[in-house]
Amino acid sequence: MARSTMRDISRVTGFSVFTVSRALSGGDGVSEQSREQIIKAARELGYVVNRAAQELRRAKRDTVAIITASTSNSYYLDLMAGIQRALDPSEWTVIVGDVAVNGAYDARLEARMIQRLIESRTAGVISALTLQPEHAELLAKWDIPVVFVDSSPPPEAAHFPSVTTNNHKASMMVGQHLAGHGYKNWLFLVYPAKWSSRFGRESGLRDAASIAGANLVVLETANDSASARETLAQYLDDHAKPPHVLIAGNNPLLLGAMGLLKDRGIQVPGDMAVVAYDEFAWSTLTDPSITVLNEDSEEIGRRAAVMLREIIDGQEAAGRKGQSQSPVYVPEHRQQVSARLMLRRSCGCLESGRETAKGSSFQAA
């Protein structure tokens, strides 16, 4: 069966292309009887609308893009769930653009992605990383609104909306907990400043360390497991006294670090305690189970999507009034969500197997 167009349906039914369009898109100006006849013909011909033609003609856009670097960070799944819940999938199309290659952020990929989104006149963007300033500007020039999640806008575009974890507060909480354990030497293994969540996390830990009279060392590494492992190995080789506690900035870094500690026979938490950012599926099943700071990624995704929808609706309303289509950003479009600390064995909690209270006699090697 050949690909059919509205003109084919028009020929078959005898109605004009106008009437066919109106009938299929649910607009008025068509009698119920005619509509049924047209829909029936469309079904028989196997008609499917051509989105390119539709988008070319229509002002209204219905595709939003999520920009992320590496979907291996499992928070991404919750984020998506939250977004999907806020954007009715029959009305919106959500596409995901991963700007990481082999788990590592790639600047050229980001440029290509932005170009692509502008080419297809995307309705809006949710970005899980701090975009390069020129890219944020480019999107703004094309009136494409951007909401940053779990990351802040670049300083040059500070007024852009964002939904983030209150990283400073959350990290203070982490620090206070570590102080409670009596740890004095903290090592923060962290990804580059490209992901802006780093700043809040670092300053929160720093403030907590200062209050507790602890010593904080910040060790930066590229944002993947292999680099994290190598960077940490180098650090441990160079320093006679290992830290009391290792704070892993995110999941891939934790993975790299844990692999190294295991291979070197460093007991956790006996020889060195560990805490990490971001919850992940296996956190309770590793040896030992890992204490993590759990962001409410689903809530972040939901709020970001709602926000984006509001901004796009605002643009449309302005467009109908003949006003500027530039996205309007207001201060309420900067929100923070709080996080929870999930206490497990790696930080030194539950040492005596309190876990067994829940029904396990599971023993670590």
Add this chain to the structure above:
Amino acid sequence: MARSTMRDISRVTGFSVFTVSRALSGGDGVSEQSREQIIKAARELGYVVNRAAQELRRAKRDTVAIITASTSNSYYLDLMAGIQRALDPSEWTVIVGDVAVNGAYDARLEARMIQRLIESRTAGVISALTLQPEHAELLAKWDIPVVFVDSSPPPEAAHFPSVTTNNHKASMMVGQHLAGHGYKNWLFLVYPAKWSSRFGRESGLRDAASIAGANLVVLETANDSASARETLAQYLDDHAKPPHVLIAGNNPLLLGAMGLLKDRGIQVPGDMAVVAYDEFAWSTLTDPSITVLNEDSEEIGRRAAVMLREIIDGQEAAGRKGQSQSPVYVPEHRQQVSARLMLRRSCGCLESGRETAKGSSFQAA
């Protein structure tokens, strides 16, 4: 700055829209001097091509879609890497469509996704799951080629190309290994037949069990961790004698099962051995480390992408000769890739902690 079109560039430079189009798309019929002038004007105006208009006019499509259910299965990352390596990103746009909601396959989402891909006249599809027959047929009707990866086409469309693991052979290998440990009662916790890899895995285990004189029980569950946990709990409650070994059909199922075993205090591998399908990042760091069958997902992705590109090229060539654009599928388009068994502690191997010596150890098949 307002959005500019080719007409704007034409006005500014004095050249016709034709010449502008040729200059920007790199075609001939334009002098180098004029081309430079036009490109400069385009840059100054901030021109970005309108993809909707381009796609509407052009016959050639350059977007391929990956259909997957739940990106939490980590094989997806390797798969993507393989695909990206075979499809030059400056020439092709790859989009990912996840047809799972909260980690579970959703039939309505699949329907919506297929509809969407046809609407946008996608060039080709790589599907990581066995599509519903009517959807495979629909894509075929619109001359959109499909390559199945890690899953077979639906029986109604058996001639469709696919790249899969040789599941039967691989599962025989798993079974032989289990038999070598002396286990006699095997419990295969498996996802629904929706994912066709199930058949090869099941029959391979069955044949191996039969040869080894072992007893295989197949326990089907919905394809997510929570369901797996519940199904397994029910089974253990109903049967006085637990199996000697649990074989987890994939990652989410393994996660659910391990959580249950831990909470019930069942020692692995002491009380019950465990092996699983599909490698994952934390496999060496769980307690105990998990023996898995590792598919070569990257190679699968690479081959599928190469195959798809060949088929699309074939369509174009046929189109230029005025022949049918239907994708041409040949027997060489059904390929199998072999897998490797990664031996770790959960199956009963490496009891004495040899792992720490080598970091991880595996055996090629």
Add this chain to the structure above:
DNA sequence: CTAATTTACCTAAACGATTAGGTTGGCTTC
């Protein structure tokens, strides 16, 4: 020097939808 070819460009017709702006004929309304 003429004819043939090549180069550099242009005009205008698509592609397949949406929509502004008609035109009917039938039905009210007073």
Add this chain to the structure above:
DNA sequence: GAAGCCAACCTAATCGTTTAGGTAAATTAG
């Protein structure tokens, strides 16, 4: 029964590209 209105349709323009089919001038061939 004239005026007004509405429902149900149609015609034709339009979105921003690509491309088939030209033309005019410059270059080359014989």
